Amino acid sequence: MKNSWKNKILKNAILAYENNEVEKAIHFLKILANESVSTACRLLGLIYSVQSDTIYDEKYWNTRFITSLKKEAQGGDIDALFKLANLYQHGDLVTQNEKKAQCFFLKAATNGHTIAQFHLAMLYKHGFCSLPINDNAYQYWLKIAADNAHPEAMYYHGLELIRQKRYSEAEVFIYHANQKGFWLAEDYINKFLTPSQIIPH
Template sequence: MYYHGKSIKQDYLQAIQWFKKAANQGHIMAQNNLALIYTRGEGIQQDYQQAFKWLQKAAEQGHAPAQYNLALMYYHGKSIKQDYLQAIQWFEKAANQGGAFAQYNLGVIYANGEGIQQDYYQAMKWFQKACENGIQMACDNYRVLETAQ
């Protein structure tokens, strides 16, 4: 309520306080939301290390959006050393739960051979799944790879 300002005045500091209470009790949505607040610097100073900490907690509990966001941090090297293998691991966990953007990113990683051997078969597999989940760029990339075969 405080975060979105629904029915009450928006108050990021109050939202952060409540998210922290729930996050410290293991609530994965609160952990993920807290991580996003730290990533964006909403109401507080941007802090990628805190974002990483909370994303990791939620991701390890199987929360697909947190797994995807953690993968992005590894992929881009935000506050941590860039690590494509860790990014792939977390993208796969999110992708296997139906995360379309994670599926798309895996297609890109396999198509470009980022941190792993280039594998067009795997790229096509992930692009196809992302396409089936509504990502148009994945459909386009799938077609490009299919015609190149």
């Protein structure tokens, strides 16, 4: 959601809800929902799940959420693609469909979504979401995510480089994973690297 006015209304809605001004929050969110903003539809579904005496409103807005999310994904929104992939993988608000999940993860990853790239790597590593365990695919997507500065991917790619005895390259990735706050990278540096080895490359 790149439109500044939509972001402003969304922030106002969240602030209103935090201040217990529920009706005001709903008013703002419905403005965005009428613009097919999926986040607004999802929030309305969550609000009505605790505010409504019936489940009708909750189901209605959850359906609107999925419809809006699909529309955003069709428009090339990679965050929407990734969200849809997760929903289909776990069967949350939709019928579980791992083939659709695979497709959406791949589309998001191919179009530069770094979290999707790392997630896809993990799916291939562990054989989740009906994908086969495939070390080549794991290494491929892990490196792409690491090159795109995903903290966890940088750390695990660094470990893979260590296994290949490419120590200098590994240190760079692990150092930058630590700089981005990934705790395992900090732990590794404290245990295995001397101060001279953790100078930025």
